[in-house]
Amino acid sequence: MNINETNYENYFLLYIDKELSAAEKAAVENFLVAYPTYAVELDQLKKTIQAPEDIIFDNKALLYRLPAMEANLSPDFKNKLYKKSARLFKVEFNNQTKAALLSVAALFVLLIGYRFIETNSEGASNSIVANTVKPNTPKLSSDHASLEKKDAPVYTTVTSAPKKISYRLNPIEELAPATNPIATINVQETNNLMAQSMPITKEATSIQASDLTSNEIAQVANELATNTTSKEASTLPENTSYQVVDTDEEDRSIYIANLEIDAAAIRGITRRFNALLKRNKTDKEK
């Protein structure tokens, strides 16, 4: 190390900053002995050093941390405070299982479709015969052709299983000849009207039992008919035609091979499955 008149200032600065090694310090001091005139300059630099001052921070109390200040809640209590959003059961499918499930679903749909067509063609011949309640009176049977024509579309939804529908229509039929010209009661396709007509039959039979004249019966029946079926009764043709419609939901069933399955249950399952897929989709989008 060579301290000379050109580089002394840098060494002086490092000297006062105490950044020199012991050897370098000694070299600076030796230089000053050799060139005493530079001692003034070193003194001037020393004067630039700030004297440490006793400046006190008054508010230490603000800085201390006391145990009471850090009153931590117990983990158990914290757990009570946490809110958990209800996690829904989520099914993740990879592409392979998706493809497999899709093919299974497609097969299932095809099978159902096939069975549907099959049962439909079978049912067309069976059900009508099974469920039609044919009136005995000759007048009604004369209208048989038109009755069957009307019935045909109605019975497409009825099951192929033969069964009896035991609505008792006889009282009206008995009454029909007597009231023939006027009391043409058309029981329309709704159950509602069917229910309404039941009291009529009761009343009609009671009237019959009291041995009233045919004219009187006709009058009473006419009144009842106009009360219950209003305009329809008077405007309808003479022939009484009955239609029995099976609208009972429970009787709807699907056949897979020989296995009978409730359509409502299937619909419920498919709905749920659809909802699940939708939820999955929306979750992914999120």
Next chain:
Amino acid sequence: MKEIEFNQCVDEYANSVYRFIVKNIGHVEDAQDIVQTAFEKLWVNRSKVEPLKAKSYLFTVAYHQMIDHIRKEKKVTITANYEEAGAKATYQKDPELKQVLLAAINELNPTQKSLVLLKDYEGYSYQEIGEIMNLSESQVKVYLHRARIFLKEKLAHLEKVAS
């Protein structure tokens, strides 16, 4: 770092940090706020800070807080009202020289001022100052030397005028 060690840091370093800041910005309340923030940060990060590094951590945080503060306030004119905070000279025997030096230091830019204060008050090495102020060692050296020469010339000039 545990609670006890943190409170020891308060005892040992609160004054130093405060002095460094108040000397730099010359505003008692702001300096106190900065010190408080620095200790707050130390407390938050106490698990990451080793007790031996706590002092330089405090100075680093306080210094950067102060730089932010200066930028916000744009306080170019710095008053010397920290004199009222009970500052007493122990090094310079000459009260007049001390006044002159204080005036000269206030003419330095904030970086140079911080360098001088960290060196003279806290006795940090160039390397440590570099870590605190996010400067390289050679930058510290160059900037600090420039500040010293400026101060020296100021003092020499005033002495000439006086004599």
